[in-house]
Amino acid sequence: MEYWKDETEPIKAFLELFRRAQDDPELAQGLRKVNQLIWFDYTEDGSNCSFHVDSRKDPMVIAQGKPSDEPDLIMSLSADDAHRSWSNKLNPVMAITRRKIRVKGSATGLLKLVPKLKKVAIIYNQVLKDMGWEDKILN
C-alpha cells in the first residue's frame, strides 16, 4: 500500500469519515436516501480491511468488516484507491471502466452520492488532519 502502514489505518480513517458525515445534514440526508447495506471491500489489502454502512437503519450502522446480512451493494477496490476516492482524486467512472473499482449490486443509490464527493473530501481531509495524518492529504 502506498498510503497506509497496515490494514487497520484506512479502516480507522474511513469509519471516522462516515461518522462525521452523519453530522453534516446534507450528507446525512444523502446517505439516508441511498437506503442500502453497502460493503466497502478492500480485502485485497488484508482480510480485515473492509467496513460496511447500513443506511436502511436508523440510526445508521457504520462498522468494520463484512456485514452479516447480504449486502445490496459491494464495492471492491484497493485501500489506496479508496483513499484517492474519498479525497475526490479518483474519477469513479474511469475507475470502474478500468476495473479499479468492481461493483456488485445496484449502484443507483450511490449515484446520488457522487455529486457530494467534493464535500466528502473536505471532511475526509479534516479527519486525516485530526488523526495526525496530514502527510496523507492529497492535494
Place this chain on the structure above:
Amino acid sequence: MWGNTGRIIDIDLTTGAVDIFSPPESYYRKYIGGSGLAAKLFWERGDFSADPLSPEALLIFTLGPFAGLRLSGASRGCAAGCSPLTGHWGDSSCGGYFAPELRYAGYDGIMIKGKSDRPTLITIFDEEIQLKSAKEYWGKDILETTASLRKEYGRDSRMLAIGPAGENLVRYASILNEGHHAFGRAGFGAVMGSKNLKAIVVRGTRRELMLRDAYSFNNLRRELNKKIKEALPSTVLHENGTAANLEGGVHTGDVPVRNFQSNFWEEMAEALTGSTLTEKYLTNHGQCAFCGVACKRVVEIKEGSFAVPKGPGPEYETIVGFGSLLGSMDLAATCKAGRLCNEFGMDTITAGCTIAWATEAFKKGALTLDDTEGMSLEWGDMHTVIDSLLPMIAYRRGNLGRLLADGSVAASLILGKGSEKYVVHSKGLEVPMHDPRGGGHGLALAYAISHRGACHVAYPMLFMEMGACYYPEIDFEYELEPMTEEYKAETGCIAVALGSIENSACYCQFADREISVPEWVGLFNTVAGYNWDVDDMMRAGRRVFYLHRLLNHRYGLSASDDCVSERLLQPAVDGAPEGIEIRFTGMKDKFYQLMGLDPDKGIPSKQVLVEHDMAEEFGKLESTLKS
C-alpha cells in the same frame, strides 16, 4: 455474402417501380453498413441539387451487419439523406424492432425516391413488396396508426410510421418504430411526408442468417450478452433509464437550464432524475430486440393536468428538453410532452430547443405578442407548451406554429432582431441536452465536426471524457479532465473512427461501451467475414468519417461550418463550469491537422483519401467540382 444479404430495396414512389439493387461487396467492406453504407449509396446515386422535400430527394434506410442477431445492442437501423432541417447530409439512428425484421425479410436497406400521388404505405413481406393506399391512416397520429397497422397486418409485423408533423412537413418530424423507438433527429419524418409515404410495414421469415463463422460468433455473442447485461452502467440504465445520472450531470454543469443560459439548478436535479421517474411513474421496462439492458421506460400518470395513459416514457433528452431547458422541473409535464411528440412525430430535442429559443426571444422582446398572436411565453409554463405550442407546430397552425415548425435556426433568421444570438446549434441542428461547458470541452469539438450537426451520439466523446472508455489496443488510455482541451483533439481522432464504426454497425451507444476493440473486430470477422485486424477496422471508421465530409462538401459546407453557437463558447455563469472558457479554436485546429483536413475546405487531402482506399471518391469529387 455473410451477415449482410447484399440486397437493397429500390422504390420510386412516382412511378410505383420496385426493384432490388445489389451493391458491390466493396461498399460493405469499405463502409461497414448503416451510416457508412447510406453515405456511399447517396454518394453514388443521390441528387445533391434536390430540395430535401422534393420528389427527387433520396431517403435511405440501412442496416448494419449485425441486425437480426440475438445480440444486445445490435438491433438499430439508420435513416439518411439530405436533412430538411439543416439542408445538408444527415442521418439518424433508431432502435426497436424494425431493423431485425427487415433483415429477416432478406434486405440490408431501402432506398426511396419520388412522390406518390396519394397517401401510401409500403409493405414488405419477404419477396412481396407492395405499395398500398394509406388514405385511411393519413391524418392519424403515430400511436393510432401503429395500432391500426398492427391490427391489419398482425402483431408479428413491424412498422415505421410518421404522424401529423411529418405530413405537415415540420422540418424536425420524426419516424417512429412501434410507436416508441424514434429516428428522431434531422427531420426524415418530413421527407416521408413530402413523398406521401405514411408508413412502412415489414415481416420476414428468414430468421436463419448466413454468418461467416457461426460457431465462433455464438461463443462471442454469449460472452458479450452476459458482459453487457451484468455491466454496472447496464444495471443503472435498466433501473432508471437514460436519465439515471441526470442528478450527477446537474452537479457537473452538463444539464442545460433555460435555453443554455444557466448550468445549475439544484432543486431540479432530484425532481427530474431517472430514479424519480422510476419511483413515480414507471410501470414497465421496455427494450429493443434481443437487448438484455432494457433501458426503455413505460410510464403511466393516472391523474393531474399532465395525466398520460400507459405507454412509452421519456428518455433523458426529452426529460431535459421539456424540463430544465424550458425552466420547468415538472416531471409529469415531460412525460406528457414526450407522449405528444410521439403522437405527432416530432424530435423532442429540436422541439424543446425551438420552444426554448422562442421563450428567450419573447422574454427579451425579440418575439412580441403580435408575433405570438397574444400568447405569453414564460419559463416553466408547461401548459402553454403542451396545450398550445406543440399542436400548433405539428399542424403548422398560425404564424407562430409555422415559424417554429422550421426549427430555431430558420425561425431566428426570419425573426431577426438579435434572436439569432439565442439559437444554440451546430450546422443547423439544435444542440442536445449536454452542455459542453459542463459535460466536457471535447464535446464542443464533437458537436462542431459532426456531419449532421450538433450530435452527442455521432462520436462517443461524451463517454470518453467522463471516463467510460478504455481502449489500450488503439492507444486510448488518456485520463481526460472534462473541463480542459488537453488531449481532446487526439481523442477526437479516435472518437470519429469509433463513432463511425458504431453508427455504421448500427450499434447501441450504451451496449457498445462494454465491447472491447478486439471483440469488435471479432464480431465483424465472424459475422461478415471482413477478415479485419484492428487497423483495418479503425481505417474503415475513418473512411466513413471522411465520406461524410465529402458529402457535406458537395452540399457547400466548409471548415467554417465546423463550429458551435457563440453561447456555448462563452464561460458559464454558474455551476461547476462557472467562468471556464472552452478553447475551441485550438482543439479544432489540432484535430484538423491530425486528421489531414484542409483548413479551409474541411475535407481530407488527396493523400489521406488515397491512404484510406478512397481514390475513386476523390476522382468523383474532382470531376464533379470541375463540371
